[in-house]
Amino acid sequence: MQFQLSEEHEMMRKMVRDFALNEVAPTAAERDEKEVFDRTIFEKMAELGLTGIPFPEEDGGVGADFLSYVITVEELSRVCAATGVTLSAHISLAGWPIYKFGSPDQKERFLRPLAEGSKLGAFGLTEPGSGSDSAGMKTTGVRDGEDYILNGNKIFITNGGEAEIYVVFAVTDPHLKHKGITAFIVEKDTPGFSIGKKEKKLGIRSSPTTEIVFEDCRIPASQRLGEEGQGFKIAMMTLDGGRNGIAAQAVGIAQGALDAALGYAKERKQFGKPIATNQAIQFKLADMATQIEAARLLTYQAAWLESEGLPYGKASAMAKLFAGDVAMQVTTEAVQIFGGYGYTREYPVERMMRDAKITQIYEGTNEIQRVVISNYLLKE
Ligand code: CAA
DSSP: OOOSOOHHHHHHHHHHHHHIIIIIHHHHHHHHHHTOOOHHHHHHHHHTTGGGTTSOGGGTSOOOOHHHHHHHHHHHHHHOHHHHHHHHIIIIIIIHHHHHHOOHHHIIIIIHHHHHTSSOEEEEOOBTTBSSOGGGOOOEEEEETTEEEEEEEEEEEETTTTOSEEEEEEESOGGGGGGGEEEEEEETTSTTEEEEEEOOOSSOTTSOEEEEEEEEEEEEGGGEESSTTOHHHHHHHHHHHHHHHHHHHHHHHHHHHHHHHHHHHHHOEETTEEGGGSHHHHHHHHHHHHHHHHHHHHHHHHHHHHHTTOOOHHHHHHHHHHHHHHHHHHHHHHHHHHGGGGGSTTSTHHHHHHHHHHTTTSSSOHHHHHHHHHHHHHHO
């Protein structure tokens, strides 16, 4: 067993850390405040090759592994969780299913621009009436000659409105329940496809979250991803990897909060000495660091398993469950260490605490992660 990152992974971390500090961190608070998405950050990530980290070079990617990918999401999220999820949804939820299930033509048309970062990706699974119960979706895809006609709406779409390529799911045979769900690749400018309501959120406010609407939206059968009826499996397998991206986001948020709390505890003086000299603060910092390290190890292990071609669904669900809870606990403690100042927007920890909450909810709530983990345990 090797518990040290390779030189390549350390170089990757340093490169992304420099980028995050110089290009992402300076505007993170302002973008959060104004709820604006900055496409130029995504474009700069594309220039660095970050938009195609785990995809093969022949598909426009850089051919690195999933550990490099989670290190990248972690370092971005350490300064701005919204930027972290922009990349995570783009790579894990849009690029990955096309990489895994796409035909050579689909990879050329859709994966290449995603990997190269000339286009942004998104994923449409959740609907107003089906969140945890994804198989209960109502959006329909009716075959009409060489096309499918999609009708329905999807909600909580990360990168919604900004993305040019959407991997979406629709019921093509309602009698077959989850076996009647099919995946499609939809382009933003397709007639009948539109962007609906934009959500106003507690956290990750500079990452757009919207509804997407299909009204007699005609999609050529050449944009069906995988076989008819394979959609639910594609969605579940996509989320297996996506969840580890969220675990990495959670680790990054928690590390960012610890960085801030450590700095503050050393500077802030009360009763004539830095508050870091109090054991009450020291113990909080020790617990925070220990929890983060455990979450990071679970996350890196799941990424390593995926890179090695070994089963990673259970490990990924465990990583997301644990890291999401750690992010919430650590950011709450960071606000506590900052005291009254921590509750204000003068300091970044309140934003981190707001951002942390979503990691316990999206890509399967932490309650659903327990369902996934226990399903594996009972089957093993
Ligand atoms: N890989 C491959 N196949 C899988 C699978 C996986 N990880 N998980 C399930 N399946 C297969 C099962 O083997 C089964 O196949 P058969 O019918 O051939 O036996 C089939 O799928 C149905 O499985 P279940 O009976 O377990 O399905 P279920 O309907 O009970 O649902 C669930 C299981 C785990 C609760 C699932 O619905 C789930 O993960 N729900 C949460 C959805 C979710 O994470 N949504 C987030 C959306 S994305 C997002 O958050 C927005 C964003 O942009 C960030």
